[in-house]
Amino acid sequence: ARATSRALALPRVQCPNHPDALLVEDYRAGDMICPECGLVVGDRVIDVGSEWRTFTNEKAVKDPSRVGDAQNPLLNGGDLTTMISKGTGAASFDEFGNSKYQNRRTMSSSDRAMLNAFKEITTMADRINLPRNIIDRTNNLFKQVYEQKSLKGRANDAIASACLYIACRQEGVPRTFKEICAVSRISKKEIGRCFKLILKALETSVDLITTGDFMSRFCSNLGLPKQVQMAATFIARKAVELDLVPGRSPISVAAAAIYMASQASAEKKTQKEIGDIAGVADVTIRQSYRLIYPRAADLFPPDFKFDTPVDKLPQL
Amino acid sequence: MDQNNSIPPFQGLASPQGAMTPGMPIFSPMMPYGSGLTPQPVQNTNSLSILEEQQRQQQQQQQQAQQAQQANTGPGTSGQTPQLFHSQTVGGSTTTALPGSTSLYATPLTPMTPITPATPASESSGIVPQLQNIVSTVNLGCKLDLKTIALRARNAEYNPKRFAAVIMRIREPRTTALIFSSGKMVCTGAKSEEQSRLAARKYARVVQKLGFPAKFLDFKIQNMVGSCDVKFPIRLEGLVLTHQQFSSYEPELFPGLIYRMIKPRIVLLIFVSGKVVLTGAKVRGEIYEAFENIYPILKGFRKTT
Numbered sequence: 100a101r102a103t104s105r106a107l108a109l110p111r112v113q114c115p116n117h118p119d120a121l122l123v124e125d126y127r128a129g130d131m132i133c134p135e136c137g138l139v140v141g142d143r144v145i146d147v148g149s150e151w152r153t154f155t156n157e158k159a160v161k162d163p164s165r166v167g168d169a170q171n172p173l174l175n176g177g178d179l180t181t182m183i184s185k186g187t188g189a190a191s192f193d194e195f196g197n198s199k200y201q202n203r204r205t206m207s208s209s210d211r212a213m214l215n216a217f218k219e220i221t222t223m224a225d226r227i228n229l230p231r232n233i234i235d236r237t238n239n240l241f242k243q244v245y246e247q248k249s250l251k252g253r254a255n256d257a258i259a260s261a262c263l264y265i266a267c268r269q270e271g272v273p274r275t276f277k278e279i280c281a282v283s284r285i286s287k288k289e290i291g292r293c294f295k296l297i298l299k300a301l302e303t304s305v306d307l308i309t310t311g312d313f314m315s316r317f318c319s320n321l322g323l324p325k326q327v328q329m330a331a332t333f334i335a336r337k338a339v340e341l342d343l344v345p346g347r348s349p350i351s352v353a354a355a356a357i358y359m360a361s362q363a364s365a366e367k368k369t370q371k372e373i374g375d376i377a378g379v380a381d382v383t384i385r386q387s388y389r390l391i392y393p394r395a396a397d398l399f400p401p402d403f404k405f406d407t408p409v410d411k412l413p414q415l
Numbered sequence: 416m417d418q419n420n421s422i423p424p425f426q427g428l429a430s431p432q433g434a435m436t437p438g439m440p441i442f443s444p445m446m447p448y449g450s451g452l453t454p455q456p457v458q459n460t461n462s463l464s465i466l467e468e469q470q471r472q473q474q475q476q477q478q479q480a481q482q483a484q485q486a487n488t489g490p491g492t493s494g495q496t497p498q499l500f501h502s503q504t505v506g507g508s509t510t511t512a513l514p515g516s517t518s519l520y521a522t523p524l525t526p527m528t529p530i531t532p533a534t535p536a537s538e539s540s541g542i543v544p545q546l547q548n549i550v551s552t553v554n555l556g557c558k559l560d561l562k563t564i565a566l567r568a569r570n571a572e573y574n575p576k577r578f579a580a581v582i583m584r585i586r587e588p589r590t591t592a593l594i595f596s597s598g599k600m601v602c603t604g605a606k607s608e609e610q611s612r613l614a615a616r617k618y619a620r621v622v623q624k625l626g627f628p629a630k631f632l633d634f635k636i637q638n639m640v641g642s643c644d645v646k647f648p649i650r651l652e653g654l655v656l657t658h659q660q661f662s663s664y665e666p667e668l669f670p671g672l673i674y675r676m677i678k679p680r681i682v683l684l685i686f687v688s689g690k691v692v693l694t695g696a697k698v699r700g701e702i703y704e705a706f707e708n709i710y711p712i713l714k715g716f717r718k719t720t
Binding site for chain 2: 275276291294295298304307308341342345346347348349350
C-alpha cells in the first residue's frame with residue numbers, strides 16, 4: 100500500500116512555496132517531491148516494498164519474507180492478531196515426541212465459519228472455472244448474509260451455494276441450479292430455498308434468465324460450431340417471441356433449440372447428449388421440440404446453411 | 416359482534432352457514448348458484464327462532480350504519496373497507512355489495528399505501544374463486560390413547576414410527592383428520608367452512624363413541640385455499656418486472672409466479688395459462704379480496720397473441 104503522508108489531521112507535509120501542490124512520492128530514494136518546483140519536502144520515508152525478491156522456481160525451503168499474506172480487509176474485519184507457531188528445532192519437543200508448546204486455539208472463532216465458507220466457495224467455483232470477480236462477489240454476499248444472521252440456522256454450505264448462484268446471476272452469466280448442484284453437496288431444493296431466503300434477506304432481486312444466457316456454454320460443451328450456436332440462439336429467441344413455448348423453462352427451450360439447430364447442420368447431436376449437458380431430461384427436450392417443430396421454417400435465421408433441410412428435420 | 420365468534424351451543428351439526436357467520440355473505444347474487452355453498456344473506460331459519468334472526472339482522476344493520484358513519488363512504492361501498500374491519504363483518508346484509516367494489520380504494524379514509532397494489536377503479540371481475548381446501552384445528556380437551564383409537568376406529572391408520580398421530584378419514588364430507596395424543600386435531604380437505612366444522616364434529620363424535628370424554632373446544636380455521644381461472648394467458652415476465660418486491664418467478668424452481676400480497680396477507684400462485692391459486696387466508700373474504708386486487712393487475716399483463 101502506498102503510504103501518502105498527507106493525512107487529514109494536523110501534520111500536513113506540504114511544499115512551503117506551493118501548499119496546494121500534490122506531493123509526488125519517490126519511493127526509491129525515500130523522498131516526497133513537490134512537482135511544481137522540485138523541492139524535496141519530506142525525506143527518509145519508510146520503504147514499504149518487499150524485503151526479499153522471491154522467485155517461484157527457487158527450491159528455498161523457507162520463505163525469507165517476514166510478512167504474511169495480503170490482508171483481506173473487506174471480508175475479515177482487519178484481524179491483526181498474531182500467534183506463536185509450532186517449533187521446528189529439536190528443543191521444542193519433549194521426551195515422548197509431543198510438542199512442548201501447544202497452542203492450537205483458533206485465532207478468531209467468530210470468523211472461523213466464514214473463512215471455512217470462503218474456502219468452500221473457492222473450491223466450488225474452481226470446479227466450474229469461475230473467474231475471480233464472481234468469487235469475490237460471492238464472498239461479499241456471503242459476508243452480508245452471515246452478518247445479518249437471518250439465515251443462521253441453515254447450513255453454511257447451502258448458503259454458500261446459493262450465494263454462488265446469485266453472484267453468477269448478478270454478473271450476467273447465470274448458471275443453472277443443476278450446475279451449482281453438481282459442484283456442491285447440497286440438494287437443488289435446499290439451494291432453491293436458501294436462494295429465495297437470501298434475496299428476501301438482502302432485499303435484492305435478480306434478472307430473469309433468458310435462453311441466450313446458456314447458449315455459448317452448452318454449445319461449446321457439445322462441440323458445436325459457431326454457426327450452429329448462433330442459429331440455436333436465434334431459434335430460441337424467436338420461439339419465445341412467438342410464444343410457442345408458454346410456461347416452459349428457458350433451459351428446456353434452449354436445449355430444444357440446440358437440438359433443432361444441430362439436427363439441421365452437419366453436427367448432429369442426440370437428445371440424450373444435449374440433455375446431459377443442459378441438465379434436462381430428454382423427454383423434456385422432446386416436449387419442447389414438439390412445440391417448436393411446426394414453425395421450424397420461421398425459426399431459423401435467414402442466412403443459415405442447411406445441411407438437412409427443414410422438412411427433413413426429425414419429427415418426434 | 417360477539418355473535419360472530421361465539422359458538423352457540425344449541426346449534427346442531429348441520430347449522431346453516433349463514434347463521435354461523437352472518438357477516439360473511441358480502442357477495443352479490445351474481446355468485447354462481449350452483450356451488451351451493453355460497454353464503455347467502457341469512458334468510459333460512461333452520462335452527463334459529465325468528466326472533467333471534469330479527470335481532471341479528473338488526474344488529475347487522477347497526478353495524479352497517481356504524482361502518483357507514485365511520486368509513487364515510489357511499490352506500491355502495493359501505494362494507495368494502497377491509498383494512499379497517501374484519502372482512503367477516505363486512506356489509507352483511509347488503510346484497511348490492513359486489514366483490515369488485517373493494518377496488519374503489521380511492522376513498523379519502525383508505526390511504527393508498529405503497530404496499531397495496533394500485534387498483535384502478537373498474538368493474539368487478541365477475542369471477543369468484545372457488546374454495547378447494549380448508550384446514551382447521553380443534554381441541555378435543557382430553558388426552559387420547561392413539562393405539563385404541565387406531566385399533567377400534569374404522570378408516571384410521573397409525574404408524575408411530577413415521578408420524579405421531581392417527582390419520583382418520585371420513586367419506587362425507589370427504590376429509591382427513593390428524594388426531595394427536597394431546598387431544599388436538601387437525602381437519603383437512605373440506606371445501607367450505609361449514610363442511611370443515613361438520614367434519615370436525617364428526618371426528619369428535621367418533622372419538623367420543625370410543626369412550627373418550629371428547630369436547631369441541633376452540634375450533635379455528637387455520638388456512639383456506641381457493642382457485643380460479645381468469646380465462647386469458649398471462650405474461651409472467653412482465654408481472655415480475657413491475658411487481659418485483661412482491662413476486663418471485665423462477666422457472667427453474669417452479670413454473671408459476673409466487674405473488675405475496677401484503678394486504679390481505681395472501682400468497683397467490685399465478686400460472687401462464689391464467690389459472691390462479693390463492694392460499695393463506697383465514698377467512699373467505701380475504702381470498703375474494705385478494706383476487707379482486709390482483710385481477711386488474713393481471714388484465715394489464717394479458718398476452719395479446
